[in-house]
Amino acid sequence: MRPILPASLLALSLGACAHAPANNPAPVAKAPTTQEVIDASTPRDWRSLDPEHTVYLQLPAGMVVIELAPAFAPEHVANIRALVQGRYFDGLSINRSQDNFVVQWGDPAGDELPLRRPLGEARATLPAEFSRPADGLDFTALPDRDGWAPQVGFVDGFAAARDPDAGKAWLAHCYGTVGAGRAMAPDSSNGSELYVVTGQSPRQLDLNITTVGRVVVGMEHLSTLVRGKGPLGFYTDPARRTPILAMRLASEMPEDQRAKIEVMRTDTATWDAYVESRRNRRDDWYVHPAGHVDVCNLAVPVRPVPADTPED
Amino acid sequence: MRPILPASLLALSLGACAHAPANNPAPVAKAPTTQEVIDASTPRDWRSLDPEHTVYLQLPAGMVVIELAPAFAPEHVANIRALVQGRYFDGLSINRSQDNFVVQWGDPAGDELPLRRPLGEARATLPAEFSRPADGLDFTALPDRDGWAPQVGFVDGFAAARDPDAGKAWLAHCYGTVGAGRAMAPDSSNGSELYVVTGQSPRQLDLNITTVGRVVVGMEHLSTLVRGKGPLGFYTDPARRTPILAMRLASEMPEDQRAKIEVMRTDTATWDAYVESRRNRRDDWYVHPAGHVDVCNLAVPVRPVPADTPED
Numbered sequence: 001m002r003p004i005l006p007a008s009l010l011a012l013s014l015g016a017c018a019h020a021p022a023n024n025p026a027p028v029a030k031a032p033t034t035q036e037v038i039d040a041s042t043p044r045d046w047r048s049l050d051p052e053h054t055v056y057l058q059l060p061a062g063m064v065v066i067e068l069a070p071a072f073a074p075e076h077v078a079n080i081r082a083l084v085q086g087r088y089f090d091g092l093s094i095n096r097s098q099d100n101f102v103v104q105w106g107d108p109a110g111d112e113l114p115l116r117r118p119l120g121e122a123r124a125t126l127p128a129e130f131s132r133p134a135d136g137l138d139f140t141a142l143p144d145r146d147g148w149a150p151q152v153g154f155v156d157g158f159a160a161a162r163d164p165d166a167g168k169a170w171l172a173h174c175y176g177t178v179g180a181g182r183a184m185a186p187d188s189s190n191g192s193e194l195y196v197v198t199g200q201s202p203r204q205l206d207l208n209i210t211t212v213g214r215v216v217v218g219m220e221h222l223s224t225l226v227r228g229k230g231p232l233g234f235y236t237d238p239a240r241r242t243p244i245l246a247m248r249l250a251s252e253m254p255e256d257q258r259a260k261i262e263v264m265r266t267d268t269a270t271w272d273a274y275v276e277s278r279r280n281r282r283d284d285w286y287v288h289p290a291g292h293v294d295v296c297n298l299a300v301p302v303r304p305v306p307a308d309t310p311e312d
Numbered sequence: 313m314r315p316i317l318p319a320s321l322l323a324l325s326l327g328a329c330a331h332a333p334a335n336n337p338a339p340v341a342k343a344p345t346t347q348e349v350i351d352a353s354t355p356r357d358w359r360s361l362d363p364e365h366t367v368y369l370q371l372p373a374g375m376v377v378i379e380l381a382p383a384f385a386p387e388h389v390a391n392i393r394a395l396v397q398g399r400y401f402d403g404l405s406i407n408r409s410q411d412n413f414v415v416q417w418g419d420p421a422g423d424e425l426p427l428r429r430p431l432g433e434a435r436a437t438l439p440a441e442f443s444r445p446a447d448g449l450d451f452t453a454l455p456d457r458d459g460w461a462p463q464v465g466f467v468d469g470f471a472a473a474r475d476p477d478a479g480k481a482w483l484a485h486c487y488g489t490v491g492a493g494r495a496m497a498p499d500s501s502n503g504s505e506l507y508v509v510t511g512q513s514p515r516q517l518d519l520n521i522t523t524v525g526r527v528v529v530g531m532e533h534l535s536t537l538v539r540g541k542g543p544l545g546f547y548t549d550p551a552r553r554t555p556i557l558a559m560r561l562a563s564e565m566p567e568d569q570r571a572k573i574e575v576m577r578t579d580t581a582t583w584d585a586y587v588e589s590r591r592n593r594r595d596d597w598y599v600h601p602a603g604h605v606d607v608c609n610l611a612v613p614v615r616p617v618p619a620d621t622p623e624d
Contacts, residue, residue, distance in 0.1 A: 288519040
């Protein structure tokens with residue numbers, strides 16, 4: 001038998017899920033595997049993305065679907081929506097790819113202000129939104145210990161952290177987390193410069209920068225980008241930059257051109273079973289269940305909209 | 313000013329270090345930054361790699377330097393050395409790239425045994441080496457809590473974990489950790505199929521598979537490989553595979569063709585200062601020092617051999 005490693009979360013890819021048998025009963029002898037949890041899920045365990053807060057980043061290699069987080073960064077999200085609607089990003093580029101850290105896009109003119117593209121209807125300055133009040137969030141806490149924050153868990157599909165004493169919550173910097181680049185001043189971001197985490201969760205950025213969303217589909221188009229040779233992974237050769245063909249709100253696209261996907265809800269019993277299936281792997285390959293899971297090791301499953309689901 | 317993110321560990325790249333001023337006194341007003349720790353280090357804070365346990369993986373895009381871990385997997389390391397010396401890997405290929413997980417190389421013939429390349433002097437079967445006795449290791453423990461293991465730290469440059477009650481130690485699956493792929497049987501690896509972690513630390517693999525080393529230089533040649541479209545990220549199109557030009561022990565290469573690098577020792581006061589500089593970032597950009605660091609967020613610094621260092 002060919003020596004292989006077990007599937008990571010990405011075995012839950014669109015293709016794999018599309019062919020998974022539905023409603024397989026879980027075996028009674030042991031806790032269900034991840035695949036069994038997915039197979040046993042019901043339509044109520046899944047949700048669609050809000051088209052007003054979903055952005056399509058169109059690259060030559062394919063499309064990246066980003067879910068915005070207005071509950072965590074309302075001002076930045078509103079500004080990113082204005083930038084997208086004003087076609088600010090179209091024709092700009094990915095200017096930075098730093099191995100094991102981030103990919104970043106925006107105006108390659110950099111700090112040469114006169115050369116920068118005007119922001120249109122969007123605002124040039126915004127308040128920093130590094131955290132928000134913990135109250136008012138549907139926070140599904142993990143029981144697992146985290147070194148970086150008193151509590152971690154999920155809020156509407158976003159990996160998040162919480163400090164009950166300080167009464168604050170924030171998004172965790174995990175693989176796929178999207179944030180708004182800033183200069184030295186904490187309030188120097190406006191959403192026109194965006195980055196996505198492509199490396200080992202840089203949780204040291206938590207509470208130091210405004211996070212605005214997460215990549216739901218298409219990370220591989222960002223994570224494989226050739227690394228820049230300049231400081232911080234900026235491309236020294238402009239030809240290495242990847243052009244942004246377009247950025248669009250899903251709501252701006254005709255319905256038949258929107259991504260037909262659903263993401264697993266993170267506030268259900270199915271989610272809890274999913275987390276447990278990642279905490280203690282029950283696949284036959286594993287001989288030592290970890291008894292632990294890190295918030296950044298829990299990719300939220302994505303699936304195509306089932307064929308028998310009414311589309312309205 | 314251009315909105316950017318701060319440098320990750322990879323700002324400690326060869327180029328950056330080569331131009332860093334030496335022996336800068338650390339400011340007294342605050343704990344030193346990472347760069348200040350590096351600048352203040354002395355030759356004794358660095359070590360060279362053992363050429364008998366250093367492997368060069370030569371790919372079309374460039375060279376990957378791998379440090380083997382005989383202290384953790386003596387049988388596998390001996391077998392990998394035999395495979396390399398027998399030129400087993402030359403002309404084989406990277407057959408798998410799974411986003412946010414691993415890249416894997418070996419014989420693309422897979423489980424079609426008659427088609428597989430013979431192992432030569434190497435052994436076909438080995439015992440599983442998932443852990444080793446904790447005794448006898450120079451283990452520099454981190455004070456930081458870890459969810460996956462009772463203790464984490466570093467052993468001779470390798471991110472490691474330890475269970476004092478069980479008296480066991482093992483390598484942690486971090487970005488760049490190299491392991492020996494196996495099938496369902498725990499003792500089904502022999503080192504002819506190797507993987508490297510390219511995604512968020514898959515610590516659930518700890519104690520489930522034999523880890524054999526770590527990538528010291530050249531991760532970007534592996535992490536950017538196009539992802540495979542088949543199950544587990546295997547390439548369905550053979551043309552997508554990346555050929556392995558050669559794998560060589562450093563000791564097999566003429567001295568002037570060996571990588572002229574040093575890595576920071578992980579058992580010194582300088583290392584402790586380095587760790588603290590990552591735990592609480594003192595760079596001006598940061599407004600919230602984390603007060604924590606994860607074992608997998610601590611890349612061991614690498615630098616070119618200083619020009620004034622005798623090479624013998």
